[in-house]
Amino acid sequence: MSPDDKRTMGLRERKKAKTMAAVQMHALRLFRELGYNATTVEQIAEAAEISPSTFFRYFPTKEDVLLRDNYDPVLVAAFEAQPSDLSPLQAVRRAFVSAIADMSADELAMVRERDQLIMSVPELRAAALNNLTQTMQLIAELVAKRVDRKPDDAAVRTFAGAVIGVNISVMLYYAERPDADFAGLLDEALSKLEAGLPL
């Protein structure tokens, strides 16, 4: 997100990071003002003062400018920080919740706005769900390591699928209640999964 250390990056890389952030910022603003579909890549490029060609060098698709994020490493860190006496499900649950708890209010507001926009625009929602399959794979790998199994073990895969499915259901619900507490909803949902999906 931020142009990081000025020492470890050359001018070139710093400029790239700045451009990328600027493009994302203007894109989000335009999406908010005009709507996602009504905003053209050309408009975003003009606002960010780059050419359309350059836009597609930074983001392979228009969707990407909104969907690209770096929460995976955050999730990994949070998961691996969980004490080993927790069950895998407890560990996942606390990892999600603590990762969210560590966010600033600004960041959280951003997440909310993004989630609402993504879930309300079919193309964005589809692409976001597709990305979640990667997160599913990631969870499978993390859990596999923790319980010393293979990521393609049936139990591990099923576990990851259930967790991501619950996540999806929470995201969909949350997107329509702007006032709800995301971490709370997710925690509640995962606790129900832990309890064996009581009905």
Add this chain to the structure above:
Amino acid sequence: MSPDDKRTMGLRERKKAKTMAAVQMHALRLFRELGYNATTVEQIAEAAEISPSTFFRYFPTKEDVLLRDNYDPVLVAAFEAQPSDLSPLQAVRRAFVSAIADMSADELAMVRERDQLIMSVPELRAAALNNLTQTMQLIAELVAKRVDRKPDDAAVRTFAGAVIGVNISVMLYYAERPDADFAGLLDEALSKLEAGLPL
């Protein structure tokens, strides 16, 4: 799929059903022969002897020609046919399995080919996952009715999310092992969910 009863439909509707089936058939064939992205709508239209404009009247997007199906009513019927002494999860599990068991060998082969194609093409996969959110909602409604709760009840939503998530994980796995038995994989996965996701 089939042009149904000739009595209950006028000539117009029968023709439409036939055209639609023809378009889907040619599309699937071309996708198989040339690949999804390398096949243009124009080619599909030409093969099915309609104009491109007409193609888009039948299918709002190119993805739709492959993704549109009518399994929802099948699932509903299968679910509602389950004895009421089963737990919701058992009922869902048996509903899925019996719906698949009722398919002909041809139909099953079709499902397999479709699944492989869909899961291997990002755009298709994304759209398919997006469609699954509707199935998730459907499951929530079915289960809600069964246990006499609201579809937006937290426990119900979480249940539906987990079921769909498990489904997704099975579809992804299945797409890469053409020889596996879909019903078997799904049954195994849902049984693990029933058993509380043991690891």
Add this chain to the structure above:
DNA sequence: TAAAATTTGACAGTTACTATCAAAAGAAAT
């Protein structure tokens, strides 16, 4: 058979995205 309603195809246009290539900018070497 005539009139009304629906479906179709032709056409023109928009926009996301790709490929290519020369110019501009930054990094490295002298």
Add this chain to the structure above:
DNA sequence: ATTTCTTTTGATAGTAACTGTCAAATTTTA
């Protein structure tokens, strides 16, 4: 500081998915 090398950028041209419009063709109804 100047030159050389490498990377980034923008201009241009093109493809293909989709949208809107309208007149012609087809089916239904009277």
